[in-house]
Amino acid sequence: xxxxxxxxxxxxxxxxxxxxxxxxxxxxxxxxxxxxxxxxxxxxxxxxxxxxxxxxxxxxxxxxxxxxxxxxxxxxxxxxxxxxxxxxxxxxxxxxxxxxxxxxxxxxxxxxxxxxxxxxxxxxxxxxxxxxxxxxxxxxxxxxxxxxxxxxxxxxxxxxxxxxxxxxxxxxxxxxxxxxxxxxxxxxxxxxxxxxxxxxxxxxxxxxxxxxxxxxxxxxxxxxxxxxxxxxxxxxxxxxxxxxxxxxxxxxxxxxxxxxxxxxxxxxxxxxxxxxxxxxxxxxxxxxxxxxxxxxxxxxxxxxxxxxxxxxxxxxxxxxxxxxxxxxxxxxxxxxxxxxxxxxxxxxxxxxxxxxxxxxxxxxxxxxxxxxxxxxxxxxxxxxxxxxxxxxxxxxxxxxxxxxxxxxxxxxxxxxxxxxxxxxxxxxxxxxxxxxxxxxxxxxxxxxxxxxxxxxxxxxxxxxxxxxxxxxxxxxxxxxxxxxxxxxxxxxxxxxxxxxxxxxxxxxxxxxxxxxxxxxxxxxxxxxxxxxxxxxxxxxxxxxxxxxxxxxxxxxxxxxxxxxxxxxxxxxxxxxxxxxxxxxxxx
Amino acid sequence: xxxxxxxxxxxxxxxxxxxxxxxxxxxxxxxxxxxxxxxxxxxxxxxxxxxxxxxxxxxxxxxxxxxxxxxxxxxxxxxxxxxxxxxxxxxxxxxxxxxxxxxxxxxxxxxxxxxxxxxxxxxxxxxxxxxxxxxxxxxxxxxxxxxxxxxxxxxxxxxxxxxxxxxxxxxxxxxxxxxxxxxxxxxxxxxxxxxxxxxxxxxxxxxxxxxxxxxxxxxxxxxxxxxxxxxxxxxxxxxxxxxxxxxxxxxxxxxxxxxxxxxxxxxxxxxxxxxxxxxxxxxxxxxxxxxxxxxxxxxxxxxxxxxxxxxxxxxxxxxxxxxxxxxxxxxxxxxxxxxxxxxxxxxxxxxxxxxxxxxxxxxxxxxxxxxxxxxxxxxxxxxxxx
Numbered sequence: 006x007x008x009x010x011x012x013x014x015x016x017x018x019x020x021x022x023x024x025x026x027x028x029x030x031x032x033x034x035x036x037x038x039x040x041x042x043x044x045x046x047x048x049x050x051x052x053x054x055x056x057x058x059x060x061x062x063x064x065x066x067x068x069x070x071x072x073x074x075x076x077x078x079x080x081x082x083x084x085x086x087x088x089x090x091x092x093x094x095x096x097x098x099x100x101x102x103x104x105x106x107x108x109x110x111x112x113x114x115x116x117x118x119x120x121x122x123x124x125x126x127x128x129x130x131x132x133x134x135x136x137x138x139x140x141x142x143x144x145x146x147x148x149x150x151x152x153x154x155x156x157x158x159x160x161x162x163x164x165x166x167x168x169x170x171x172x173x174x175x176x177x178x179x180x181x182x183x184x185x186x187x188x189x190x191x192x193x194x195x196x197x198x199x200x201x202x203x204x205x206x207x208x209x210x211x212x213x214x215x216x217x218x219x220x221x222x223x224x225x226x227x228x229x230x231x232x233x234x235x236x237x238x239x240x241x242x243x244x245x246x247x248x249x250x251x252x253x254x255x256x257x258x259x260x261x262x263x264x265x266x267x268x269x270x271x272x273x274x275x276x277x278x279x280x281x282x283x284x285x286x287x288x289x290x291x292x293x294x295x296x297x298x299x300x301x302x303x304x305x306x307x308x309x310x311x312x313x314x315x316x317x318x319x320x321x322x323x324x325x326x327x328x329x330x331x332x333x334x335x336x337x338x339x340x341x342x343x344x345x346x347x348x349x350x351x352x353x354x355x356x357x358x359x360x361x362x363x364x365x366x367x368x369x370x371x372x373x374x375x376x377x378x379x380x381x382x383x384x385x386x387x388x389x390x391x392x393x394x395x396x397x398x399x400x401x402x403x404x405x406x407x408x409x410x411x412x413x414x415x416x417x418x419x420x421x422x423x424x425x426x427x428x429x430x431x432x433x434x435x436x437x438x439x440x441x442x443x444x445x446x447x448x449x450x451x452x453x454x455x456x457x458x459x460x461x462x463x464x465x466x467x468x469x470x471x472x473x474x475x476x477x478x479x480x481x482x483x484x485x486x487x488x489x490x491x492x493x494x495x496x497x498x499x500x501x502x503x504x505x506x507x508x509x510x511x512x513x514x515x516x517x518x519x520x521x522x523x524x525x526x527x528x529x530x531x532x533x534x535x536x537x538x539x540x541x542x543x544x545x546x547x548x549x550x551x552x553x554x555x556x557x558x559x560x561x562x563x564x565x566x567x568x569x570x571x572x573x574x575x576x577x578x579x580x581x582x583x584x585x586x587x588x589x590x591x592x
Numbered sequence: 593x594x595x596x597x598x599x600x601x602x603x604x605x606x607x608x609x610x611x612x613x614x615x616x617x618x619x620x621x622x623x624x625x626x627x628x629x630x631x632x633x634x635x636x637x638x639x640x641x642x643x644x645x646x647x648x649x650x651x652x653x654x655x656x657x658x659x660x661x662x663x664x665x666x667x668x669x670x671x672x673x674x675x676x677x678x679x680x681x682x683x684x685x686x687x688x689x690x691x692x693x694x695x696x697x698x699x700x701x702x703x704x705x706x707x708x709x710x711x712x713x714x715x716x717x718x719x720x721x722x723x724x725x726x727x728x729x730x731x732x733x734x735x736x737x738x739x740x741x742x743x744x745x746x747x748x749x750x751x752x753x754x755x756x757x758x759x760x761x762x763x764x765x766x767x768x769x770x771x772x773x774x775x776x777x778x779x780x781x782x783x784x785x786x787x788x789x790x791x792x793x794x795x796x797x798x799x800x801x802x803x804x805x806x807x808x809x810x811x812x813x814x815x816x817x818x819x820x821x822x823x824x825x826x827x828x829x830x831x832x833x834x835x836x837x838x839x840x841x842x843x844x845x846x847x848x849x850x851x852x853x854x855x856x857x858x859x860x861x862x863x864x865x866x867x868x869x870x871x872x873x874x875x876x877x878x879x880x881x882x883x884x885x886x887x888x889x890x891x892x893x894x895x896x897x898x899x900x901x902x903x904x905x906x907x908x909x910x911x912x913x914x915x916x917x918x919x920x921x922x923x924x925x926x927x928x929x930x931x932x933x934x935x936x937x938x939x940x941x942x943x944x945x946x947x948x949x950x951x952x953x954x955x956x957x958x959x960x961x962x963x964x965x966x967x968x969x970x971x972x973x974x975x976x977x978x
Contacts, residue, residue, distance in 0.1 A: 019785040020689035020748040021811035025795040032795075552790045 034551060038572025040587045042545075042565055046476040047537030047583055048459040051098035051113065053483045056423035057090070057151075058430060058462030059083045061098055061113055063474045066540055068116065068530035075473065076530075077120050082466045084426060085154035086147065086193050088125050089176060091118025092185050092518070094423045095276075095306045103489045103536050109499040112521065112529050119526035125192045131201045135160030138440055141222035142166070143210050145194075146174020147422045148228035148413030151429030152402075152436075153202050155465055156226075159437045163202050164222070168209035168229070175230055175414075176422070178255045181280050182514045183287070184309070211384025224439065226402065226432050228413035231380035231420065237272065241329030242374070246336025250281040250375030257284050265290050266370020270339060272296075272326060273375035274303040279310055281373045282318045286511050292318045293367070297325040297344050297357040308502075312517055315507030323357065326372070327364070338366045380415040392417075400453065401435025402428060410435055427462040434468050459483045475560075476538065484537035488583025493544065497532050500525040539563075539584040545576035593769045599760035602730040602767050603669060603695040603753065604629035606737025608639045609775040610693075613664035613782075616644040616655035618674060622707065624697050624761055626669035649674035653681035653692075660690035661796065663787035665741060668692070671757070672699035672713045679717065682750075686721025687812060688797060689786070691744035691751070693737065694722075698857065698908075699757045700945040708946020709757035711857065711909035715885075715917045721812055723751040723819055724885040726856040730765040732883075735836055738770075742779050743826050747815040757946065759858040774833050816887045823884065840884035841892040845871055849878030851962055852897065852935075854905040856882045856918060859949050863906070866954045877958055882918060890925045897926060903935040904961040906954070908943040915972060916941045938967045942974035 049062035060079050067076035080087050091114055102110035138161055142153045145167040153163045171177055172194045176185065198204060208214045210229075219225050234249030236242055250271060256263055269285040271278045274296035282292040294313075296303060299322045303310060314320070321341075328340040343363035346355035380395060390397045390405035395417045402410040412428030414420045434456075456467040459481050466472035503519040504510070510517040521529065539562050546554045546563065553569040554576060556562075565576075577585040597605065603626045607615070615634070617627040633639035642659075646652045649670050660666040670678065675696055685692050696714050700706040714724055725740065727733045733755050740751040755761055788796070800808060823840055831837040845867050846852055855863045860881045870877035880896050880903075882889070897903055907916025914920060919939030926934055938961045943949040953974060 017785075020815065021808050022687075022689050022786055023797050023800045023808065024786065025798065027794075029793045029795050552793070 033568045034571040035553075035566070035568040038570060039590050040572045040574065041567065041570060041590055042572075042574070042576050042585050043588050044477060044539055044562060044584060045586045046480055046539060047482045047484045047488065048461070048480060049536035049538065050101035050103060050483055051111075051536075052458040053461040054097045054101040056097065056419070056421065056427040056462055057084050058427055058457065058464050059117075060458070060464065060466065060472075060474065062533065062535055062538055064120070065111070065116070065530045065533035066474070066535050066538065068527060069533065069535075069540070071527075073120075073123070077124050079466070079473065080117065080120055081124060082469075082471075083430065083464065085150055085197060086121070086426070087117050088121030088189050089147075089185060089193055090422060090426070091115070091121045091520070092189070093176075093180055095421055097423070103484065103486055104494075104532060104534055106486055106489070107491050107494055108496040111532055112499050112501070115500060115502060115521040116526045116529050118520045119523055122520075125189070125196060128196060128199050131199065132157050133160070134162045134201065136162075136440070138162070138223040139164065139221065140436060141219050141225045142228070143219070143225060144168075144174055144228040144230060144413065145172040145204065146228060146230050146413055146425060147176060148230075148425035148429040148432075149174065149226065150197060151426040152226045152228065152410075152412065152433045153429075154197060154200070155430050155433035156436060157200055157202050158465075159433065159469070161436070164205060165202060166205045166208040166210065166214065168207070168212070170206055172204050172206065178258055179251060179277065179280070181254065181258060181284050183283065183510065183517050184280070186516045216384055216386060224408040224410065224436050226410045226412065226429070226436065227382070227385070227396075227415070228411065228425065228429065229380075229382065229415060231378040231414040233379045233381055234374055235377040235379055237326060237374060237376060239327055239329065241331065242372075244329065244331065244336075245334050246331065246370065247329070247372050247374065250277050250373040251378055253373050254280055254284060257288070262288060267291060268368050269293070269371045269373060270295055270326075270367055270369040271373045271375055273377075274298065274305060275375060275377070276305045276309060277378075278373075278375035279305045279313050279318075281375050283313050283316060283511075285371070285373070286316055286318060287514060290371070294318060294320045295324055295326065295341065295367070296320065296322050298346060298354065299323060302346075302354040308518075312504065312507075312510065316511035317507060321367075324365070325357070325359070329372075330366070336369060336372065338368050339372060340364060340366050378414070378420075382415055385409075399435070400431060401438065402432030403435050403439075408439075430465060431463055434463055434465070437468075454481060474538075482537075484583045489534055489536060490579060490581045490583075493579070493581035494534065499532070500529045535582050537583050540582070542581065544579050544581060545585060548575050548579045550575060593771070594766050595769055596764050596766050597730065598625070598762050598764045599727075599730045599733050599755045600625040600697070600762065601629050602734040603737055603755070604633070605767075605769055606734040607667045607693075608633050609770065609772060610665065610667075610738050610741045610779055611776075611781070612639070612641050612667040612693075612741075614642045614644065614656065614659035614666045615668065616646055616652045616659065616666075617668050618647065618649045618652050618670070619645050622671035622674050622697070622699055624669065624671060626695050626697075630667075649677045650681060653678045653685060656692045656694075657681060657685050657688060657690055660685075660692050660784075661688070661788050663782065663784035665745075665782045666690070666692045667694070669695040669697070671697040672701055672707075675713045675717060676701065679720070682717055682720035682722055684797075685750045687808065689748040689812070689815075691741070691748055691782070693740045693744055693751050693753065695737065695753045695755065697757050697761045698754055706945045707757065709759060709857075709908070710944045710946065711754075711907075711917075712944075714752060714754050715909050715911075717752070718886065718917075721749065721816070723749055723816070723887065724754060725751065725883055726754045726885060727760065727883070728858060728860045728881065730760060730763075730767045731836070732838055733760060734767055734769065735830065735834070735838070738775055738779060739823075739826050739830055741782075743819060743823055745782050746822050746826075747819045748785065749812070749815050749819060754857070756858045768834070770834055778829060778833055819887045820884070820889060820891075838883055839892075840882075840889040841896060842881040842883065843896045844879040844881065846878035846880060846896060846900075848876055849900060850876045851902045851904060851958060852878045852880050852900050853954070853958070854880045854882060854897075854903060854918065854922060856885070857908060859906055859908060859943065859954075862949055862951060863954055866951050866958070869951075870958065875958075885918075885921075888921060888925065893922060893925050894929055897922070897935055898929055899933045900935045902938065902961055904938040904940060904957055906943075906949070906957070907939060907941050908949070910941050910944065915939050936966060938964070939972055940974050941972050947975070
């Protein structure tokens with residue numbers, strides 16, 4: 006290197022400094038490197054967790070770019086009922102959110118709900134039937150609705166058969182109005198009808214409609230749920246004063262206002278138990294939830310438990326009923342035994358162990374049991390294999406009978422609206438695949454990896470091949486907490502739901518949770534880290550010490566000039582979202 | 593617009609009016625409100641600058657150098673130990689010819705820990721190639737901050753504005769704040785003569801062999817020399833806009849004085865008061881204020897001190913083993929003055945670690961310097977019981 010040599014520089018002349026006479030472009034520092042950066046998208050934990058298979062990270066990114074319509078389209082690609090899931094889904098995505106390491110996880114539910122409400126305000130066009138096959142869907146719960154919707158979008162003619170007088174399945178029968186207003190559900194069903202899906206109501210298979218009548222369809226998806234309340238196995242639990250919690254909810258949700266007396270005890274810790282207690286409260290009773298484990302192990306949505314408590318529901322943890330006291334056929338009280346938590350069971354939660362000598366008595370006019378439901382599927386023909394409690398299905402919902410698919414609560418999977426929606430979508434893909442590849446064996450589960458986010462649910466956008474967000478392949482690794490560079494984010498408080506006061510909400514069946522304001526939901530989307538996916542933030546460009554990174558052309562987001570990139574790895578280290586990886590040269 | 597503001601904020605306002613583009617600073621002790629105010633201006637959007645908080649003064653100066661290399665106007669502030677920590681990079685800034693402006697609050701160095709004023713922190717950086725300007729009041733602090741950018745960018749050397757801890761830094765005084773238009777007309781956006789250019793990249797600060805290093809040093813030294821005349825031009829222009837002028841050296845009631853006091857910083861104001869009282873009672877005592885220490889105003893010092901019998905230099909600093917630093921530099925500057933015209937220099941070391949220098953202290957010095965036959969080593973220390 007040489008230096009500029011001047012005599013003393015007068016004003017206006019450049020000073021004499023140690024600077025090379027010639028350009029350093031001659032020095033191709035890229036030859037030094039043994040590792041190089043590659044822009045490789047990874048899977049956001051929310052996407053990998055969503056049982057429905059929604060591209061959550063993707064719609065958050067659209068919202069951040071203020072492309073609301075694109076965001077809504079992306080949600081609708083995977084989930085026909087975001088206005089409903091935004092209200093009742095337990096959102097496992099929020100628990101997986103990496104933002105929890107900085108402040109609070111993203112309020113995905115609030116954003117989803119906002120988009121769901123926007124979608125409902127604008128009815129879509131009728132979908133065209135483009136395929137010759139007709140598909141029958143038995144059951145109009147979330148699994149059936151999802152399967153029918155996706156099949157309709159794939160061009161099939163779809164008919165839903167529903168045993169009840171109104172469509173919605175457990176959404177209508179099981180979920181109280183104060184969590185899911187009927188206007189939202191009705192509007193959502195109306196919307197699906199408008200797409201061209203036919204609904205046949207009061208059509209109970211094996212009762213008003215014989216199974217063989219389904220012969221008019223080329224394939225059938227059954228998702229009739231799990232409705233029969235599980236017994237506790239104690240003497241007297243079927244007598245007066247005892248009811249199945251779900252039966253109770255169905256009656257109230259249908260408009261009934263049964264007399265439950267002054268004191269109601271609900272046995273169980275799931276959402277049905279909480280819904281029962283809150284409903285009983287609204288009928289004027291004192292409600293007490295009796296759960297054999299502690300609050301930490303409750304499967305119910307925590308926010309719902311909080312709301313119940315605020316409304317005045319009381320809780321007794323670590324106790325279970327063991328005997329029933331009646332006087333002249335009228336329930337007076339139940340005898341309970343205290344429990345303690347032992348080692349974890351197969352669900353990973355600590356198993357409750359009774360302390361036989363520690364007993365107490367609870368006054369009760371009504372006891373509602375909400376400890377789970379059993380699926381009943383006697384109507385299915387013998388060639389549909391079941392393992393007793395549930396119908397045996399493949400990844401794509403295929404049963405042992407070629408043209409019969411199944412999903413929802415009657416197959417082996419967690420019982421939630423989200424899982425039901427996910428199974429309906431998988432079955433729609435299964436049916437589509439079946440009619441494209443008739444006679445072929447269903448592919449192995451691993452063959453589906455390119456159609457999903459890591460080991461999350463299948464993506465309809467990827468199956469259909471119209472994913473508006475091209476991500477670099479292979480897109481199969483979930484972003485780890487350490488991949489996110491928290492230094493580039495500042496804490497911003499999560500937008501919390503607007504909720505009625507406990508007193509106001511306990512007074513009637515009005516919706517308790519009003520979600521967040523539209524603008525707040527948009528702002529909430531700005532909190533998203535976009536884990537694992539390059540959103541063009543340009544920090545790599547800014548940090549590259551060799552100025553080797555520039556904006557890319559022809560669809561390439563960024564271009565790395567490998568003549569000068571010396572493989573220092575600063576870009577990968579600084580990338581806030583783990584979308585750059587360093588790979589060995591020559592491998 | 594007149595505002596009553598403390599010296600620290602006079603610096604902040606000066607930097608804001610100068611439209612600095614990058615500020616990098618270490619925000620903890622011995623930092624002052626200078627950068628606190630600037631960070632608020634940045635946050636509120638009243639100053640369009642990038643504020644880079646860093647983990648040490650060493651890094652602060654490094655960040656300033658980087659920003660300056662990219663061609664933008666750059667500022668920082670520090671004090672005492674923080675300035676000492678910057679030492680390596682002060683050389684780097686000057687030899688890299690970066691016109692960075694820095695405010696240094698004069699504070700004594702530890703141990704023992706002391707947050708009060710003296711000049712040893714800045715004078716310890718004498719040979720780093722930074723211009724040094726010692727200010728007397730908050731108006732001068734604000735004016736000098738703005739002037740420093742103009743001067744620094746003209747000669748491509750960094751500049752240090754220096755103000756006494758507490759006596760200026762935390763003392764509020766009325767300050768006339770010029771309008772943005774006035775300052776904009778005086779100080780347009782920086783146009784760097786050499787800067788990083790990604791479309792024509794060069795290597796900077798690499799190896800310089802013995803055949804070139806001296807030339808680089810000479811250019812730095814020549815720039816320092818040119819800075820004296822440039823300062824005068826800058827001051828003239830500022831005076832036309834604001835009516836205020838300070839000078840590298842200011843002679844105050846110095847005509848026909850039998851004894852001249854030489855001061856810097858806030859001791860100057862106290863000395864002005866004492867000189868006024870002396871003159872009122874007929875004693876021919878005058879004052880010379882030194883604002884510029886680097887570049888050293890040799891010619892002007894010779895001009896104002898030539899022919900005066902006695903000169904008492906008040907040093908709020910000490911070069912251990914040698915003496916007060918201003919006194920030594922003035923003695924050196926006067927060596928070429930013919931013996932008949934060369935004054936006797938009395939050096940006094942006082943006010944260290946923030947000790948108050950009151951009018952009676954200065955009166956005492958005047959009495960002693962007038963009476964003594966000549967300076968004695970033991971006369972150096974004022975107010976110290978042996």
